[in-house]
Amino acid sequence: MGGSKRKAHSKSRLGCKNCKARKIKCDEKTPSCSNCTRRQVTCDFTVGGSPRPSLSATGLNMTDLELLHNYTAITYLTLADNLATREFYRTTIVQIGFDCDYVMRAILAVSSLHLAHNRIGRRDHYQALAIKHQQTASNTAMPLLSSADPESAQKLFLFGVMTHYYALGWPREPGDKLFLGTSDFPDWIYFLRGTKALLDLSGIPESGPLRPLFAHSIERYVLRKGPEASHSSAHVALTELTDAIASRPHIAAAGGGGNDLRRIYATAIAELKKSFGQAEALRRGAGGGGGGGGGPYEMTDAFSWVYIVADDLLPLLRVGAAEAVAVFAYFCVLLWLLEGHWWMQGWGLQLMAQAYEMLDEEGRVWIVWAMDEIGYVPPSAVDRM
Structure with missing residues (x-):
């Protein structure tokens, strides 16, 4: 009775699933908690202080749906002027993305950058989402390049197209030195050369969704x-x-x-x-x-x-x-x-x-x-x- 009271431990009950599974404290940072960021794993913690329920095996959640909605409602309009091409970006590439995780994530990365461009107050949040999706997509797609066949080359080509938009759309300041490699020019210029090689492999489709x-x-x-x-x-x-x-x-x-x-x-x-x-x-x-x-x-x-x-x-x-x-x-x-x-x-x-x-x-x-x-x-x- 006279002993000192044990200080109550403030335990997070809203942490991400990865931290709960490892039985460690989650700091609940969004869009990725510190533990997941350090381990370089996908974090399911999202805006609002609590994780939204996962909707599929690919890990899509309510934040991802926000990005997908923005893409199909607004972003696709900014990618092309021709009506048929716009429709391709609105529906066809999204349908392909449902069967190809790295294409979908490349789409979501571009949508994230578009939101970062338009919502300055939450720019850091949407840029972090863009990085997460683009890195995950690249980690899956890049190893496939060396063994691409005509069928997979088409999906990799679409990944390349969206990655090109991602690289172009990344925010820059006038004095930024964001150029990589041995040249003073950005790598997206040379990335187009690899996209061309995929097109040479797949051939120009005379039918089909592309x-x-x-x-x-x-x-x-x-x-x-x-x-x-x-x-x-x-x-x-x-x-x-x-x-x-x-x-x-x-x-x-x-x-x-x-x-x-x-x-x-x-x-x-x-x-x-x-x-x-x-x-x-x-x-x-x-x-x-x-x-x-x-x-x-x-x-x-x-x-x-x-x-x-x-x-x-x-x-x-x-x-x-x-x-x-x-x-x-x-x-x-x-x-x-x-x-x-x-x-x-x-x-x-x-x-x-x-x-x-x-x-x-x-x-x-x-x-x-x-x-x-x-x-x-x-x-x-x-x-x-």
């Missing part, structure tokens, strides 16, 4: 080769760039790798002329409004160029070859045309700044047209004002 996505892409590709896209305001500047690169001593030299380099750069620039011509034709309304012949400039339009030149030009870009960097600076103008999309905001200017920093004085002269086109002003010029 057909609408590819049918529209083919329509847009045909448009960039049409007669109305043969010239653009960039035509003269790109022709001058072709001549400047061809005159470089290590490229102009007969024999060796000079001829190969001259071909690579000439092809990349010729394809850029088609891309700029297509953009100008769309701006003038060429091709009408039906099918893939009209409408606004799209992601497919810009990134078709990357698919075409990926095998030859991207290795040169990775090592920082000045000529490749200059060519890429013109591509930044095409990225800038997509600035209206939340997942593309800032990329054109940020990569143009990166290209400018990597070039010497001669190389910077080559990209004056591209800089002027998007209004990029080098820091040194600002200081002189």
Whole structure:
């Protein structure tokens, strides 16, 4: 009776299932408690202070349903302008995701970033959810790449498409150095090369659920080769760039790798002329409004160029070859045309700044047209004002 009372132990009764199973205290942090974060396991603790009931073996819960609802109600509208492509993103890819966990999680990761973009007050929460889903998806999908067959390549291709949106949509500040690898350019540029390899393996589907996505892409590709896209305001500047690169001593030299380099750069620039011509034709309304012949400039339009030149030009870009960097600076103008999309905001200017920093004085002269086109002003010029 006279002894001191034992202090009551504050025991969490709302902890996550992992902590309960291990009989340890859960700090109930969302969207992942500290114990699960440290062990790098999926935590079922969610917003509201208590875990929501799991709805399937994949671990989807009420938070995941919030992300899925946001995706099917809003996010899919932001991924494409063409109605058929939008419908693909709204229904078809989600249906595939129900049978393929890593595709579904890649969808939820993009939805999370979209919510982080729109709900600044809960930005950290939605970014954490995005990281969780993308890491889980990558841990499953990446090991499958080495043994992909035509059937699995299609699902991996869709994972790649959504991962591309994820990488583009990750929030950045103007001075951020988020670039990885040996190059100063972001890895999503090189990731497209791997996506292209999956497409080569699976082939372009002539039927089945993926057909609408590819049918529209083919329509847009045909448009960039049409007669109305043969010239653009960039035509003269790109022709001058072709001549400047061809005159470089290590490229102009007969024999060796000079001829190969001259071909690579000439092809990349010729394809850029088609891309700029297509953009100008769309701006003038060429091709009408039906099918893939009209409408606004799209992601497919810009990134078709990357698919075409990926095998030859991207290795040169990775090592920082000045000529490749200059060519890429013109591509930044095409990225800038997509600035209206939340997942593309800032990329054109940020990569143009990166290209400018990597070039010497001669190389910077080559990209004056591209800089002027998007209004990029080098820091040194600002200081002189």
